[in-house]
Amino acid sequence: MDKPQTNISSMLNSIFGNFISKVTKEPKKLFIIVGLAVLIIVILLAIGKDSPSDVVEKLINYSQDSEWEKGKELIAEETRERYKANGVSEYIRLGMEDLVNFNGGLLDEYEITDKSITSDEGLITVNLRYDDGSDIIMEFNMVKENGKWKVLTFSQR
Incomplete structure (x- = not known):
């Protein structure tokens, strides 16, 4: 039963771990990604609110x-x-x-x-x-x- 969890966790680590390690090595990209995420959240919060x-x-x-x-x-x-x-x-x-x-x-x-x-x-x-x-x-x-x-x-x- 432990093997499927290990396989899933190693798969997730390989997918997201590589992404995170690449982004953190390049702070400029991290800043851009975080900025875009914040902008998207602000836009989504504004949608649906009547002026x-x-x-x-x-x-x-x-x-x-x-x-x-x-x-x-x-x-x-x-x-x-x-x-x-x-x-x-x-x-x-x-x-x-x-x-x-x-x-x-x-x-x-x-x-x-x-x-x-x-x-x-x-x-x-x-x-x-x-x-x-x-x-x-x-x-x-x-x-x-x-x-x-x-x-x-x-x-x-």
Whole structure:
């Protein structure tokens, strides 16, 4: 029973041992390999994380599709809890409805016109254009919550 382990371990040692000994003899190659590994890890960690602008766009799109529950998941816990404590949980849904139906006009298009982002807070400015020709500017205050961007508040400017 000891022979298969010895064979496997000697095989792994011959494969990786040669590689490690070659790389450690050439520090420049080792530095490049480690640098590339770190870069790949950073890129992989960044993939799948929504930016503040992505979150605002999702909220607007969920509002257009009347997907209130999905939209509420993009709202900061602090805001949801505050509304819940004051007995006005529906304000989030009503705010979402107002994004897409403003004074009788339906949202036709939107454009993010400004971004101001720090490591854990942000302000996204959006121009909303409605099918009746009206435009409004909305500001979305963003906050990072458990590593994810959330909408803290949004209001007309």
